[in-house]
Amino acid sequence: MEKALGSMAFNYRIAKEQEREIVYFNGKINEDAEVTLAELDDKVGTSCTFNLRDIAGINSLGVRVWINFIRSFEEGRTIQLEECTPEIVNQMNMIPNFRGHCDIQSVYASYACENCGAEKLQLFKVGENMPTSLGTKTLPRVPCPKCGAPMEMEELEDEFFGWLTLQ
Numbered sequence: 351m352e353k354a355l356g357s358m359a360f361n362y363r364i365a366k367e368q369e370r371e372i373v374y375f376n377g378k379i380n381e382d383a384e385v386t387l388a389e390l391d392d393k394v395g396t397s398c399t400f401n402l403r404d405i406a407g408i409n410s411l412g413v414r415v416w417i418n419f420i421r422s423f424e425e426g427r428t429i430q431l432e433e434c435t436p437e438i439v440n441q442m443n444m445i446p447n448f449r450g451h452c453d454i455q456s457v458y459a460s461y462a463c464e465n466c467g468a469e470k471l472q473l474f475k476v477g478e479n480m481p482t483s484l485g486t487k488t489l490p491r492v493p494c495p496k497c498g499a500p501m502e503m504e505e506l507e508d509e510f511f512g513w514l515t516l517q
């Protein structure tokens with residue numbers, strides 16, 4: 351059952367969308383997430399997607415909890431990660447075990463406008479606008495939603511997409 355709305359406690363809900371089983375996570379991943387994650391083993395089949403857009407943060411103990419979870423949960427399963435937040439992408443780049451063997455379907459990058467200061471998250475999806483390798487320099491222009499000027503990615507592109515080389 352879902353915990354109180356607005357709570358930052360780590361939680362999830364499972365949805366069936368077309369043929370896909372999607373686990374929507376929300377809240378912060380910390381040491382307390384371990385118990386919640388352990389529930390999933392009995393609730394999710396052999397193929398599923400983890401949607402990470404509402405992960406509000408992860409601390410160092412949470413990283414350890416997550417890595418241990420993925421290591422055991424992915425045995426016998428095919429897992430896709432979608433809508434990974436910039437913070438999650440950062441973890442994937444620093445710690446290869448963070449994603450295990452999960453397929454990355456989409457990631458959010460932070461963009462800022464040097465002209466007016468606006469910020470936005472831009473989604474990159476496999477098969478659409480996700481680069482297939484590093485250094486291709488074919489990332490699409492991201493126009494500022496406020497003033498139309500081209501926005502800049504806040505991370506270095508090759509660092510942000512560094513996980514591509516680990517696939």
Ligand SMILES: [Zn+2]
Nearest residue numbers: 463466494497
């Ligand atoms: Zn702007």
